[in-house]
Amino acid sequence: DGGITQSPKYLFRKEGQNVTLSCEQNLNHDAMYWYRQDPGQGLRLIYYSQIVNDFQKGDIAEGYSVSREKKESFPLTVTSAQKNPTAFYLCASSIRDSGYGYTFGSGTRLTVV
Amino acid sequence: GENVEQHPSTLSVQEGDSAVIKCTYSDSASNYFPWYKQELGKRPQLIIDIRSNVGEKKDQRIAVTLNKTAKHFSLHITETQPEDSAVYFCAATENSGGYQKVTFGTGTKLQVIP
Numbered sequence: 001d002g003g004i005t006q007s008p009k010y011l012f013r014k015e016g017q018n019v020t021l022s023c024e025q026n027l028n029h030d031a032m033y034w035y036r037q038d039p040g041q042g043l044r045l046i047y048y049s050q051i052v053n054d055f056q057k058g059d060i061a062e063g064y065s066v067s068r069e070k071k072e073s074f075p076l077t078v079t080s081a082q083k084n085p086t087a088f089y090l091c092a093s094s095i096r097d098s099g100y101g102y103t104f105g106s107g108t109r110l111t112v113v
Numbered sequence: 114g115e116n117v118e119q120h121p122s123t124l125s126v127q128e129g130d131s132a133v134i135k136c137t138y139s140d141s142a143s144n145y146f147p148w149y150k151q152e153l154g155k156r157p158q159l160i161i162d163i164r165s166n167v168g169e170k171k172d173q174r175i176a177v178t179l180n181k182t183a184k185h186f187s188l189h190i191t192e193t194q195p196e197d198s199a200v201y202f203c204a205a206t207e208n209s210g211g212y213q214k215v216t217f218g219t220g221t222k223l224q225v226i227p
Contacts, residue, residue: 031212042119042202042219043157050212090156096212101147101159 003027006091006105012113013078013085021076021108023091029103030096032074036060037088037107046089049074050096078110086112115140117205119218126193127226134221136203137185143205145213146179146186151200151220160201161188193225 004025013019023032031050035043045058049068063082068074074093078085088109092102116139126132136146144165149157163170163177163186170177174193179186190197203218 040220043217045215048212094213100145100213101149101162102157102215104149104156104158106156107154 004091004093004103004105006089006108008108009106011108011110013110014113016080018077018079019110021078021089021091021110023074023076023105024072025074025093025103025105026072027093027103028071029093030071031094032068033092033094033102034058034064034066034074034076035090035092037090043090046076085110115143115205115207115214115216117203117216117218119203119221121221122219123222123224125224125226128193128195130193132190132193132197132223132225134188134201134203134223135185136187136205136218137183138205138216139184140205140207141181141184142207143216144208145206146177147204147206148177148188149202149204151202153199157202190223193223195225195227198223198225 007022033048034046044060046064047066049055052071055066055068065077090107091105094102119136147162150160151157161177163179174191176189200220200222202220204215206213206215
């Protein structure tokens with residue numbers, strides 16, 4: 001997957017449950033991102049992190065949480081406060097400076113059952 | 114903040130014809146414009162990009178043009194093939210405090226009809 005790995009590929013969540021999506025990269029990228037993609041829509045930014053131990057809310061952070069304890073890892077937790085979590089979640093990484101594109105992971109499809 | 118509009122939302126072309134997807138952006142501070150291709154159920158992949166100091170860039174059958182004055186940029190695919198069928202996203206990027214702030218367009222679903 002080009003140096004960035006997301007797991008699992010498919011995830012099912014029961015009502016009221018927290019679930020964590022994994023994202024690991026070995027590209028030595030400083031910046032990492034989480035996007036949500038709904039059918040027929042674009043990519044919406046959930047959280048981003050520029051460096052270890054620092055992260056910022058994106059446009060739709062409510063009901064989600066993240067951590068960045070290691071440069072390589074940026075897990076996303078979908079909490080029970082997220083009322084409509086069914087979506088395709090994409091993790092990405094990049095060099096910090098502008099002028100470089102993202103490398104995306106292969107995505108996790110989360111479904112509420 | 115930046116706003117990126119992308120048109121059309123869907124595009125059908127006959128195999129061998131050309132396809133053009135257009136994007137406009139609002140923030141003149143944006144200086145890097147990548148294009149991503151996303152096949153069904155897969156991750157987006159960078160296919161071509163252009164920086165603000167360049168007006169046109171070409172890579173085999175795909176090309177991108179940028180008009181900074183008008184704040185619009187376009188993706189051109191020539192001699193389309195069925196494997197070009199995918200969703201294409203444009204993006205505008207600016208460097209904001211050492212962090213690249215990326216705003217994506219809403220995507221164009223391209224269907225190439227054999």
